[in-house]
Amino acid sequence: MSHNKNAAAVEQILRSSGVDVRKCMRCGKCTATCPAFDEMEYHPHQFVYMVEKGQIDKLTASPSIWRCLSCFACMERCPRQVEPAKLIEAVRLSVIREKGANHLKPEDIPAMLDEDLPQQAIASAFRKYSK
Amino acid sequence: MHMKFSYYPGCTLKTKAKDLDAYARASAVALGVDLCELPEWQCCGAVYPMAKDEIATKLSAVRALMNARDLGTDLVTLCSACHNVIKQVNNDMKTDADIALRVNNYIKPETPYAGETNVLHFLEVLRDRVGFDELKKKVVNPLTGRKIGAYYGCLLLRPSKVMAMDDPENPTIIEDFIRAIGAEPVVYGMRNECCGGYVTLENKDEAKKRSNIVLESAKVKGADTVVTACPLCLYNLKKNGGCEGVDVVYFTELLAEALGVK
């Protein structure tokens, strides 16, 4: 992987997530368990494999990174302690840390509100989608 | 027996989820549990920042944890999301030397914080400190005949190594609680699957789909009510899910009802 032109990007994702992608044995338990599967272009096991292969650009451009529910199911059930959700979070962070790349902007919020919506939803969406 | 705890209510419990908070406080009084709200707590951020290079987003949780330590009390939470964030951040402070060092360098407390505070969810207070048997004795209005499904969602149980509340795939704590207040627990398969969470903001359809799967699963098993400890779960299940014949309420509301303090 060190020959890859994306070596620096891969390194950043691995460091930020703390995930060891080489532990993956390609069993597919993460993808089997993922509740957001239908919404995703790339699925949890593909995140792991694509990071290993250095395909960070494809991941950062994919809407899949906004679809993870952070439900921790893939982390809990992964037999190899790979924890794909942490990779997805690291890829998402690498996008929103770029200037002006917030996925959710304050001006978008009013249209999304309804009288019952808990503050928690807005706080967590901001934490997930914006810097 | 008198029990005193520091209490972290969290933002939503001050606004849209006042019931979750109010019923817990009323019940606590009835059970001899003293919940002392932490002074000057800040929003925990609502989701745990998983990245190892994120420090700023962990600070407010650390401040709450440190305050509880300095007061010499365990820290009790109620909202599943706050509980998850605070407990996971506490674990980072305990086990990740790099994060702990950087957080302490930033906050510069008199005594560096190393995860000393014991974080308890209110359900754990009921189970491990009050005791469900003891709780049962204090029930004046048993909810006999009610068939109640526990909705754990994601945040109370996972990651289980850190949350350490219960078996993450076959939990019993809320079922035991339901039994203690005189109702019949309904075990259903999707009780620990996601309701859709914050995705409701930009993808209502997904939140609807997830919530309906959960509620249908509870309904098929005969639940008339589903209880939760999370305002966002309650919102999703009620607003985005909505299942005829299945009510969704906070567990504290039923607790207060059973204790006769509703």
Add this chain to the structure above:
Amino acid sequence: MQRIGVFICHCGTNIAATVDVKAVAEALSHEPGVVFSTDYQYMCSESGQTLMREAIREHKLTGVVVCSCSPRMHEATFRKAAEKEGLNPYMVEIANIREQVSWIHKDMAEATEKAVILGRAAIAKVHLNKPLKAGESPVTKRALVIGGGIAGIQTALDIAEAGFEVDIVEKQPTIGGKMAQIDKTFPTLDCAACILTPKMVDVAQNEKIKIFSYSEVESVKGFVGNFKVEIRKKARYVDEDKCTGCGLCTEKCPQKKVPNEFNMGFDTRRAVYIPFAQAVPKVATIDANNCTMMKTGKCGLCAKLCTAGAIDYKQQDQIVEREYGAIVAATGFNPLKPDKFNELGYSTCQDVVTSLELERLMNAAGPTAGTLLRPSDKTHPHTIVFVQCVGSRCDVENERGKSYCSKICCMYTAKHAMLIREKYPDTDVYVFYIDVRTPGKNFDEFYRRAVEQYGVHYIKGQVGKVVEENGTLKVQASDLLSGEQLHIDADLVVLATAVEPDKSARSIATMLTASMDTNDFFTEAHAKLRPVESPTAGIFLSGVCQGPKDIPETVSQASAAAAKVIGLLAKDKLTCNPCVANSNEMLCNGCSSCEKVCPYGAITYSDKEFRGPNRTTLIRRVATVNEAVCQGCGACTVACPSGAMDLKGFSNRQIMAEVDAICKM
């Protein structure tokens, strides 16, 4: 002054690539007493040994130091070579410059320096070496086999065949083990009972074999050739000699509600029971925890019915002491209980079963008489999902499962799938796999037959969640090759759970002083070259207690272990290790410290007469070492406060000389 020869081995490049062997030979040639020092490519080779022998002759060597690999590898080789030249073998010392130097160092200068230091220490020791002569100990010509599954049965039969006595200790009421519970066996699909029960009968009828059923090993003392073992015969409240196995009591006992462990709890048995029809010994056992008579003193029906008068409610556990020359561990395995994988529904859904449970559900002698009915509503399942690797191949930090591949699951799942499709062609069978592992004769062909002839759907992926709704198991899974998440409505889900060593193995290993790995499998003396021996002399390994294996492999290993046991029992005498403790009676103060720490009971005390001043006689209590029993562990030499106890070949002076040589720069 000794005349010492030093031989530095290159071990090809194993040593020579990291250690400057010529420099070591040169440096050691200046050590006191060294009259010859050289290096050679392979000291252990025929020509290497010849080189050493010629040097012994030519230079009249009285001591030899070989700087080479671990003494575990070639100490015996070099000692034998020296002996042929008339040198006492115990005048040969090995300095381990491979495992302790070249394999663990990268820097050549550093490694060379350390090799010289280790060589110097060995030379210092040889200066103090004395010729030693090995004694002999007798061999008890009987073997003990712990565990009566197919591994223990095969080992016992083979040992008995060679004419030696064998005892089998089995903790269950019958021998047979896991194989007795299995329906059919891969890759030939013969019925397990049909091939196992004749062997069980052979065991029962063999005059050389004694079965201690419903018994456990209580303690083990002694050493290779001379073990003393206490066996606890648990009270079964039935006289084994009187019981005819007629089964009347097991039919009439009023306590009918005891879960039947042989059928994995799918049906019930009585409080007095014979586990299955072909049990050996065919003797009833009363389960005291469930027997009304034993619990309340009111019933006694079985005693009234038994015409043989075999029932004895007053029976007590009995301790039997037996002597053995060799002991074989054949303690077997259990399937992991998948209650830490409840996303797969094992604890909450009746129709999620383990593979061993499925064996009973398919077995003609099982609770459904061989008709596959699901446990919840006793209906025929039309869609069955198999999940592979449940609890196997987990990360070492994952507390839910095991890090190893359980090895047998791919094949037995192919067998299950095939048998089901053969008998019930209207059933859809899905197998979720990570890899299909089928190394073995006719194994891959067997698996391909499941796919190609029987149309079993093999899907590369895993199951993430199983939920029961209205009697249907909703299976959510991944299909990695198509990139889909599948939702299958199944009637039965079968989990191929990891195998784990039987819980009793740990305590038995402790009694045998046999080593185990982190998974509680027994460790072999050499992973490749001594696979059926424990590193502890006289202890042998048979079956899954050493690592996961299927029936063909278990039987091969069981016979191999038997061959090793026979090789040992065929000897009349064993050469003892001459490096044993001895006590200097003049220094001994009779304190008993050595006696207390000796793990082998080799030290005794007696009163002896000593000559005192002015023709007087003194009587003093002193220690004596039984050289045939002493294993040379050295515990006594450390415990002795007066310095009376010493170890031949490893005397305190020799060890201190080595330490001095290492510290002297």
